[in-house]
Amino acid sequence: MKAKVHVYLKPGVLDVQGKAVEGALHDLGWGGVSNVRVGKLLEFDLDGADQEAARGELKAMCEKLLANTVIESYKVEVA
Amino acid sequence: MKAKVHVYLKPGVLDVQGKAVEGALHDLGWGGVSNVRVGKLLEFDLDGADQEAARGELKAMCEKLLANTVIESYKVEVA
Amino acid sequence: MTFKAAVLVFPGSNCDRDCKTAVETTVNGKVDMVWHEDTTLPSGLDLIVIPGGFSYGDYLRCGAMASLSPIMQAVKAEAERGMSVLGICNGFQILCEAGMLPGALLRNSALKYVCKPIELKIENRKTRFTNAYGNAQSVWMTQGNGDGNFFADEATLKDIEDNNQVVFRYAENPNGSMNDIAGLINKKGNVLGMMPHPDRAFEDALGSADGGPLFRSLVGALQSA
Amino acid sequence: MAQKALEYGLKADEYQVILNRLGREPNDVELGVYSVMWSEHCSYKSSRLHLRKFPVTGPRVICGPGENAGVIDIDDGQACIFKMESHNHPSFIEPYQGAATGVGGIMRDVFTMGARPIALLNALRFGEPDHPKTRRLVEGVVSGIGGYGNCVGVPTVAGETNFHAGYNGNILVNAMCVGLADADKIFYSAAPEPGLPVVYFGSKTGRDGIHGATMASVEFSEDSEEKRPTVQVGDPFAEKLLIEATLELMASGAVAAIQDMGAAGLTSSSVEMAGKGGLGITLNLDKVPQRETNMTAYEMMLSESQERMLAILKPGREEDGYRIFKKWGLDAAVIGETNTSGNIVLLHKGEVVCDLPLAPLSDDAPLYDRPWVEPHAEAPISHADVPAHDLNAALLKVISCPDEASKRWLWEQYDRHVMADTLSDSSTGHDAGMVRVHGTKKALAVTSDCTPRYVQANPYEGGKQAVAEAWRNLTAVGAEPIAITDNLNFGSPEKPETMGQIVRAIDGMAEACRELDFPVVSGNVSLYNETNGISIPPTPTVGAVGLLKDYDQRVGFNKVQPGQVIILIGE
Numbered sequence: 001m002k003a004k005v006h007v008y009l010k011p012g013v014l015d016v017q018g019k020a021v022e023g024a025l026h027d028l029g030w031g032g033v034s035n036v037r038v039g040k041l042l043e044f045d046l047d048g049a050d051q052e053a054a055r056g057e058l059k060a061m062c063e064k065l066l067a068n069t070v071i072e073s074y075k076v077e078v079a
Numbered sequence: 080m081k082a083k084v085h086v087y088l089k090p091g092v093l094d095v096q097g098k099a100v101e102g103a104l105h106d107l108g109w110g111g112v113s114n115v116r117v118g119k120l121l122e123f124d125l126d127g128a129d130q131e132a133a134r135g136e137l138k139a140m141c142e143k144l145l146a147n148t149v150i151e152s153y154k155v156e157v158a
Numbered sequence: 159m160t161f162k163a164a165v166l167v168f169p170g171s172n173c174d175r176d177c178k179t180a181v182e183t184t185v186n187g188k189v190d191m192v193w194h195e196d197t198t199l200p201s202g203l204d205l206i207v208i209p210g211g212f213s214y215g216d217y218l219r220c221g222a223m224a225s226l227s228p229i230m231q232a233v234k235a236e237a238e239r240g241m242s243v244l245g246i247c248n249g250f251q252i253l254c255e256a257g258m259l260p261g262a263l264l265r266n267s268a269l270k271y272v273c274k275p276i277e278l279k280i281e282n283r284k285t286r287f288t289n290a291y292g293n294a295q296s297v298w299m300t301q302g303n304g305d306g307n308f309f310a311d312e313a314t315l316k317d318i319e320d321n322n323q324v325v326f327r328y329a330e331n332p333n334g335s336m337n338d339i340a341g342l343i344n345k346k347g348n349v350l351g352m353m354p355h356p357d358r359a360f361e362d363a364l365g366s367a368d369g370g371p372l373f374r375s376l377v378g379a380l381q382s383a
Numbered sequence: 384m385a386q387k388a389l390e391y392g393l394k395a396d397e398y399q400v401i402l403n404r405l406g407r408e409p410n411d412v413e414l415g416v417y418s419v420m421w422s423e424h425c426s427y428k429s430s431r432l433h434l435r436k437f438p439v440t441g442p443r444v445i446c447g448p449g450e451n452a453g454v455i456d457i458d459d460g461q462a463c464i465f466k467m468e469s470h471n472h473p474s475f476i477e478p479y480q481g482a483a484t485g486v487g488g489i490m491r492d493v494f495t496m497g498a499r500p501i502a503l504l505n506a507l508r509f510g511e512p513d514h515p516k517t518r519r520l521v522e523g524v525v526s527g528i529g530g531y532g533n534c535v536g537v538p539t540v541a542g543e544t545n546f547h548a549g550y551n552g553n554i555l556v557n558a559m560c561v562g563l564a565d566a567d568k569i570f571y572s573a574a575p576e577p578g579l580p581v582v583y584f585g586s587k588t589g590r591d592g593i594h595g596a597t598m599a600s601v602e603f604s605e606d607s608e609e610k611r612p613t614v615q616v617g618d619p620f621a622e623k624l625l626i627e628a629t630l631e632l633m634a635s636g637a638v639a640a641i642q643d644m645g646a647a648g649l650t651s652s653s654v655e656m657a658g659k660g661g662l663g664i665t666l667n668l669d670k671v672p673q674r675e676t677n678m679t680a681y682e683m684m685l686s687e688s689q690e691r692m693l694a695i696l697k698p699g700r701e702e703d704g705y706r707i708f709k710k711w712g713l714d715a716a717v718i719g720e721t722n723t724s725g726n727i728v729l730l731h732k733g734e735v736v737c738d739l740p741l742a743p744l745s746d747d748a749p750l751y752d753r754p755w756v757e758p759h760a761e762a763p764i765s766h767a768d769v770p771a772h773d774l775n776a777a778l779l780k781v782i783s784c785p786d787e788a789s790k791r792w793l794w795e796q797y798d799r800h801v802m803a804d805t806l807s808d809s810s811t812g813h814d815a816g817m818v819r820v821h822g823t824k825k826a827l828a829v830t831s832d833c834t835p836r837y838v839q840a841n842p843y844e845g846g847k848q849a850v851a852e853a854w855r856n857l858t859a860v861g862a863e864p865i866a867i868t869d870n871l872n873f874g875s876p877e878k879p880e881t882m883g884q885i886v887r888a889i890d891g892m893a894e895a896c897r898e899l900d901f902p903v904v905s906g907n908v909s910l911y912n913e914t915n916g917i918s919i920p921p922t923p924t925v926g927a928v929g930l931l932k933d934y935d936q937r938v939g940f941n942k943v944q945p946g947q948v949i950i951l952i953g954e
């Protein structure tokens with residue numbers, strides 16, 4: 001199975017990287033860009049065939065390691 | 080418009096983060112995980128309504144700033 | 159009585175020897191190095207130091223992988239029993255990731271690693287880590303990190319301030335840290351995390367000896383206990 | 384094959400030498416081995432003749448050029464091991480990774496010999512500040528150097544940075560590493576005896592940096608992107624583990640010989656270890672830890688994947704190795720054995736894919752006495768010819784020059800204090816960086832120097848000047864200058880004028896070294912630094928090390944007080 005985990009900063013947390021990217025895009029002439037947020041996308045292979053179970057495992061991985069829930073949220077996907 | 084840009088290491092380029100994350104997941108008991116790749120997902124708002132034009136702009140942003148095309152590839156999405 | 163400390167070693171720790179030397183030099187202490195895969199700590203300890211460095215390369219998030227290592231279970235248990243724990247730089251990040259201190263450390267606002275001597279205001283001199291600073295208003299230590307920008311949500315931040323948990327504040331904020339926080343202690347007062355390095359400021363030859371009183375404070379606290 | 388040899392960078396006459404010696408056509412893998420070993424980078428074919436002019440011995444020299452790094456005696460049974468190396472071309476293509484892997488490579492040269500790295504330096508030359516590429520290159524190079532050195536935990540204490548239009552299309556990134564070892568525990572690369580296990584450890588092998596030549600002969604298909612040569616990516620975390628594991632393995636007494644895998648890693652390391660030992664070596668490539676699938680023998684032998692080592696262990700010590708590699712989480716495998724064949728034999732998927740006699744690889748290696756002409760040299764300017772200037776205007780002009788501008792933005796990104804032994808660094812205003820020899824009153828002073836504009840004006844005098852400046856910077860902090868390493872960055876040696884610069888700069892450096900008893904113990908040559916046929920300004924960078932017996936006696940501005948006398952020494 002292919003797994004995708006998207007980890008991103010919670011709305012209230014200042015995204016310094018996003019801000020810097022936004023500033024740079026504006027400087028390059030793309031003034032129509034706003035609210036840039038930079039997150040992580042992890043992709044990997046996962047043994048097993050049960051998608052529901054896999055989603056559960058992925059959530060556990062996020063809670064334990066892949067996301068710091070003090071500052072980050074996550075979404076998981078299997079295919 | 081909502082824009083999404085996924086920037087990831089080209090196949091064959093060593094993903095040092097992915098390697099470390101995979102090791103950590105194995106240590107935590109998730110041995111069924113393999114080929115971990117860590118990429119960036121940028122999300123932002125974009126002025127305008129023409130999706131085709133937007134896709135073109137996003138590609139230009141990637142070539143110019145968002146991706147380091149020597150080692151990274153990218154995918155863009157608008158909605 | 160000899161002061162006994164343990165310094166944890168994770169893959170990628172690089173201030174482990176510095177911390178050992180600092181404890182030896184400042185309080186003539188005896189230091190054991192403890193490997194991250196160990197599950198127990200040496201007996202009779204007075205201090206556990208979680209050193210700076212790039213545990214697991216800082217990959218994913220600084221301190222995330224180290225906070226899950228076997229030895230951290232033992233450290234948590236000891237901390238609950240009141241043992242002094244000092245996390246410096248990456249050690250501070252590990253303590254936050256382990257939930258032993260509130261908040262998190264984000265990328266520096268300038269998005270760059272910054273290494274420079276830095277002035278710290280001592281905000282709380284009644285802790286077991288700061289009682290030997292006397293009347294000193296501020297001290298100098300060097301700092302070197304890419305993720306030293308302290309963040310906590312509003313309620314947590316208020317809680318931290320209300321409980322007098324901020325121990326060191328930057329005189330000039332180098333990284334966007336909320337409320338200029340450079341170091342903070344847990345509610346119980348036995349776990350301190352800080353970004354600047356007392357372990358690089360223990361002799362005049364190194365540019366500052368202001369880290370010395372931090373270690374001497376712990377000895378003092380033991381003697382008066 | 385003759386055509387392929389050309390693609391691999393071998394000249395027609397060089398290929399003929401191979402044919403004559405082998406009495407047959409080499410296969411693809413063998414040709415790859417030859418092309419690597421006979422490249423300018425590995426064989427020093429254009430410079431070797433002239434490098435012999437350097438004085439390389441002295442009372443404190445334990446090991447001069449020829450090994451991974453130079454070794455000098457710093458008393459009390461301790462040794463200092465150091466070297467400088469360039470990563471110019473990779474840094475221009477991918478500044479962050481290019482510079483980072485440059486730092487990683489030079490550290491491996493030093494710890495391979497048994498030293499713990501204790502200081503890093505970097506000498507950088509960029510194009511004009513307002514050239515469109517410069518900004519991105521400076522950003523990338525500086526964060527790459529910092530990103531790698533900071534993570535490994537070795538302080539970057541000094542360096543130099545110049546800007547000049549001559550580097551617009553070809554920047555220079557020279558990195559130097561200084562390490563500390565016990566003088567009786569230095570490790571060398573020569574395999575000592577047959578029948579010993581050859582162990583690979585570190586990161587897995589991927590297709591990183593394999594030269595593009597092969598791709599020209601591969602049909603394009605779906606996965607052609609995957610087969611494209613890729614930029615080497617550095618993993619400083621892996622390097623940190625590699626340092627600890629290597630030093631632990633050495634301390635365990637298991638190591639008979641050891642070599643890091645630098646450029647064309649597996650080829651040069653195995654050829655050199657067996658060749659220097661006068662032995663033979665057989666490697667089973669199926670055993671090589673691989674990151675990608677379906678790697679060919681050629682790809683494995685030419686891969687420039689980072690953070691890898693090759694060691695020859697003493698008999699029966701494999702288990703010690705595995706215990707240590709496991710502790711530090713490194714991949715490792717016994718991939719071969721030394722023998723008396725005198726050949727390098729490579730097995731892959733049950734077939735012999737390479738069988739070459741080792742001696743000719745070094746004995747027949749090309750050595751060129753390239754034609755050169757006396758380079759252009761400016762006439763000396765007499766004091767009397769200099770027109771009078773408004774001093775204030777002159778001062779303003781000097782301090783607004785980018786070369787003189789503060790480099791704070793740059794060195795603030797470098798951890799200068801880790802290891803808690805730094806006495807002076809880029810921020811303290813000393814002429815040299817100083818780090819204590821841990822646990823002693825001794826300290827090492829380190830500096831890197833070259834003024835390309837002087838070398839351009841007069842290669843001989845400029846070469847002398849670079850050495851003399853390094854010497855002065857060490858003495859100015861109170862250190863005894865001991866030895867130097869160098870990094871000779873020039874354009875194409877095939878141009879007589881450039882070759883003349885190389886020859887005369889070396890003459891000047893050698894002269895200064897002799898005069899000052901300042902031997903050269905290691906170095907690196909980087910040629911063909913040019914774009915569109917225009918060469919960079921000649922840049923022979925000097926890295927130097929000095930010793931302070933008591934660091935309390937060090938000298939610096941901090942001892943300056945009002946009312947002291949100022950003395951000018953010299954002409």
Ligand SMILES: Nc1ncnc2c1ncn2[C@@H]1O[C@H](COP(=O)(O)OP(=O)(O)O)[C@@H](O)[C@H]1O
Binds near residue numbers: 507539540790
């Ligand atoms: N690339 C660099 N890396 C580290 N330090 C640097 C670098 N470039 C300049 N510096 C430091 O900045 C300071 C000033 O540089 P420079 O003007 O070249 O000094 P000097 O003329 O005294 O050699 C020196 O301490 C030098 O070590």
